[in-house]
Amino acid sequence: MFQKTLAFRIFFTVSLFLIGCFVFLPLLWMINTALKPADKTFTLYFFAGELTLDNIIGILSDKTIMTYLRNSLIVSFLSSFMATLVSSFAAYSFSKFRYRGRKAIMGAFMMSQAFPQAILLLAIYLMMQRFHLLGSYWSLLISYVVFTLPVGTWTLKGYFDGISNSLIESAKIDGAGNLRIMTRIVFPMAIPGMISIAIYGFVWSWNDLLYAMTLVTDPSRRTLAPGLVMTYLGEASTNWAAMMSASIVASIPVTIIFVFLQRYFITGLTSGAVKE
């Protein structure tokens, strides 16, 4: 009833417009700046002046930036896969097994989210150094898995809670072991949830600046976020046009992944929210 009133429609349209402005204006501004010639970066016009693709072509033909892009893809895919795998096993354990300390460990998982990542940096740095992992992708992969684990585990636990125990019991009666039950019965039913965690892990590692800058200092292994910041945001000068162009290029992989998998992402996140 309420949805059909004129007042609601006006409210809805205005709200949509305002939210749209907040969401899309920065993106449009980024594209606008990327398309301006370098000497017009600070000239205020919005797509209605001189535009050029030189900045974007420059980024695409920049081998260093492409190396950063490749490195980011490797790290993000690997960490997202590893985080999903570990989260799935942890969540299955919390959901389907009963053992002493289970709730305490679950609480500890959630508590670990309460600490800002920057505080953990020094401890993680020292650990990586002790294990001789500084400078290798493994230092990043392990860190990203650690940060994705709490959200991943809790999200997937909600998912697994929704899978009937009788199904698992039936499989056991048929002679299936735990690993077989997990990989052949439970995980296939949780694909949307696992994909949502994979996307979450991918985006987390794709956007990370602090850990990527600290743990890997070799330029040939550097990922995109620190690479762009170090290249274009300098002590005294800032190349906004190149920075914006590079940001557009950087956002393409994440956008493609999200567009193709958004159906799973939304299903995965909302699953278990309502008890039926």
Add this chain to the structure above:
Amino acid sequence: MRKLLSIALVMILSLSLFAGGANESTVADGEGTSIVWAGWSGEEEATRDIFQRMRTTYEEMSGNTVNWVGWTWADTAQQLLIRLQGGEQLDIAQADIGIFNTVAQTGTLADLNEVFGEEWLKENFAEATLAVGQIDGKQLGLPWSMASITMVYNPEILSRAGWDTVPTTIEEFEACMADIAALGEGIIPYGVSTKDDTAAGDLMPWLWTFGTSLFNEDGTVNLGPEAVDTINWYKDMLAKGYIQMDIGRGDARQLFAQGKMAFYDDAVVAKGQAVSAGVDPAEVVNVCSAMPRPVLNEGDESQSTMWGHMLVIFDSSKHKDTAADFAKFLISDEVALEYFEQNGMPPVTNSAANTEEVLNDPYLKGFLDATATAKLDETARMTNASEIKTIVVEELQRTLLGQTTAEECVENMRARLSSAI
């Protein structure tokens, strides 16, 4: 599911091959020594090539290896501390005046009097230049590039406002700002910082200009009656629209590069923003020139703040001699002058600083003139510099926003600074 998992596993195993790899090389290559040099300029677009050239030229000359480790300028202090705490190899680093004290307070820097020898340092540097790198009688920083943060102006805007020469006194400066405001082109006459740490940095030389300072030489709070005059002058400029709230150094640089600002305070690196905005490096001086800060009364000394980059060598380094050899190479005339030519970084050794090339550079001249009387930022040697600056900026902002009077501002600042030191 099984197929999906198998494909994923194969992919991951393939990618894992890339994920491994050696740590940063810290071992000596061949017969030479391998040192680690850290900083930020070797990462930046404008200086990356010349830093690479510095390293390779030195490596070819000496047979040693220089491994560069870089971060962003803003993160360098934090990253140096993390690396030091981790005990990673670190031999020599680039440090600007702003972070020098933070790094020095860790007690990890080598006394360069011992590394280079006091005599050698005195032979090659002016005493005032060396003093910038001294803490508690130790020479912890080797000057590399130095000038000052002074006022920068746009000659074209001044010319349009009818000013062919720069204002030299505050009275003239106010008249000039009035003429610029009268142009009606939406130009902000003066982009003095009114937010973040840079607002405190900009206030200090004006306090000195009016005849006072934040602290006395013994470290107690000064803020004499002239501080009230300074704050009232800021308020007056704001009321007349000569300055604006919510302007930081970054904002001022951008607005200046757009031609929307006539004056602001900056270091010699101001050139970089102008060049990034499309100005021909040779033409920068036409739109971005340094000038002496106007004085209160004719004959007063113009005030500016010391700015610069130093080289520091770490006490924990096992290759101090090689690091020192590399530092000498970096400040050598040939390398320093090339750095100056390419990036405008003023050399500091007696021999390089006195070459015709440096002395007659029209862009650098204003900065070098101002450097003659430049002072260190009053918080440069304080361990809680950030807290001190925050107090100054908060009280200044409250007054500019009309929440307190200039007298209350100075009283509050005095009380809070006294508690903080």
